Amino acid sequence: MHEMSIALSICDLAAAEAHKAGGGRIKEVEVEIGTLAGVMVEALEFCFETAKRSTPLAEANLKIVTVPAAGHCHTCGARFAADHYLVTCPECHSFQVVIEQGKELRVKTISIE
Numbered sequence: 459m460h461e462m463s464i465a466l467s468i469c470d471l472a473a474a475e476a477h478k479a480g481g482g483r484i485k486e487v488e489v490e491i492g493t494l495a496g497v498m499v500e501a502l503e504f505c506f507e508t509a510k511r512s513t514p515l516a517e518a519n520l521k522i523v524t525v526p527a528a529g530h531c532h533t534c535g536a537r538f539a540a541d542h543y544l545v546t547c548p549e550c551h552s553f554q555v556v557i558e559q560g561k562e563l564r565v566k567t568i569s570i571e
């Protein structure tokens with residue numbers, strides 16, 4: 459399962475960070491996930507509960523921050539919300555658009571006791 463490998467990566471990363479910081483219990487891991495990252499939040503939460511067992515994150519809470527997708531038009535310069543990859547500019551209908559955010563998948567903060 460895709461979400462399980464993400465959950466395991468989050469645990470590895472957070473455990474490594476906690477170790478670098480001199481150990482301690484990890485209280486919370488905050489993860490940013492873009493709406494276009496292709497991650498099912500519920501599935502990730504479920505997998506995290508399993509993945510964190512017997513790691514320094516056993517008692518950690520997973521906080522997921524959803525990042526809405528947004529695009530930028532190279533033709534007219536408009537910025538707009540995007541809910542899928544294939545978008546045209548809502549202002550000028552150009553296809554010269556780039557997705558600027560919404561693909562995030564990263565650990566933002568780790569709270570250690």
Ligand SMILES: [Zn+2]
Pocket residue numbers: 531532533534535536547548549550551552
């Ligand atoms: Zn445009």
